[in-house]
C-alpha cells in the first residue's frame with residue numbers, strides 16, 4: 001500500500017517557524033463521535049500542518065475486504081488475515097483535503113471513493129479488519145512517514161500509543177456513548193437521512209468494545225495524554241482546550 005497527500009495550501013504553511021529537522025506531531029485519539037475529526041481539521045488549518053485521518057485507511061481496507069467477500073456485515077465468520085493483508089498491500093491511496101466538507105477526500109487506486117466510506121456500516125468493517133496485527137503493521141510506516149514532511153495532526157485510536165509514541169502533544173478525546181450517538185443522529189438528520197438513536201447507540205457500543213478490547217493497539221489513552229471529555233463541551237470549547245494544551249507543550253499559534 002502507498003499513501004500520498006496532495007501538496008495544497010493545507011500543507012507547510014507553518015514551515016517558516018519550523019526549522020528543526022523533526023516536525024511537531026499532535027495526536028488526537030478516542031472513540032467514534034468524540035469529535036476527533038472536527039478538532040483535527042481545525043488544528044491542521046490553523047497551524048498549517050498536514051492531517052492524517054488514520055481511520056480512513058482502516059475504513060478503505062474494511063470496505064475493500066467486504067467488497068472482496070473477505071468479511072461479512074455481521075462479523076459472523078472467521079476472516080482470512082493473510083488475504084486481508086494481501087489486499088491492504090495492493091491498495092494505492094491518496095488523500096485530498098476538502099475545504100467544503102472539512103474532511104479529506106480519498107482516492108483509491110486512482111478512483112475517488114464517495115461518502116459511503118464514512119458511514120457507520122463501513123466503520124464496522126474497519127473495526128473488523130483493524131484487529132489484525134499484520135494489517136496494522138502494513139499501515140504503520142506509511143503513517144509514520146507522514147510526519148517527515150511537515151507538522152502533523154493525526155486522528156485515530158493508536159496515534160499516541162503506537163504510531164507516534166514521541167509526539168509533542170497527545171489528546172484522548174471521549175464523550176459518553178449517548179452523547180456520541182446523539183451527534184451521529186444529528187449528523188444523519190442534517191444530511192437528510194433516517195436515523196434511529198437506539199440502533200446507532202448499539203452500533204457505537206459494539207465498535208467501542210471491539211476497538212478497546214483487541215490485543216493489538218487497543219484504543220486507549222497514552223500515559224502522557226490529556227484526557228478530555230467532550231460530552232458537555234461544544235466543538236469550539238474542545239478546540240480552545242486542545243489549543244491551550246498545545247501551547248502549554250510549546251506549540252506556537254498565530255491566531
Ligand SMILES: Nc1ncnc2c1ncn2[C@@H]1O[C@H](COP(=O)(O)OP(=O)(O)O)[C@@H](O)[C@H]1O
Pocket residue numbers: 030031032033034035036037038039183184187230233234235236238
Ligand atoms: N464537542 C462537540 N459537541 C457536539 N457535536 C460535536 C462536537 N464535536 C464534533 N461534533 C459533531 O459530532 C459529529 C462527529 O464528530 P467527528 O469530529 O466526526 O467525530 P469523530 O471523528 O471522533 O468520529 C459531527 O457531526 C461533528 O460536527
Ligand SMILES: Nc1ccn([C@@H]2O[C@H](COP(=O)(O)OP(=O)(O)O)[C@@H](O)[C@H]2O)c(=O)n1
Pocket residue numbers: 030031032033034037054055056058059123126127128130155156157158159207211
Ligand atoms: N488509528 C486507528 C484508526 C481507526 N481504527 C479503526 O477504524 C475504525 C474507523 O475509524 P474512524 O476514526 O474513521 O471512525 P470514527 O471515529 O470517525 O467513527 C475504528 O472503529 C477502528 O476500528 C483503528 O483501529 N486505528
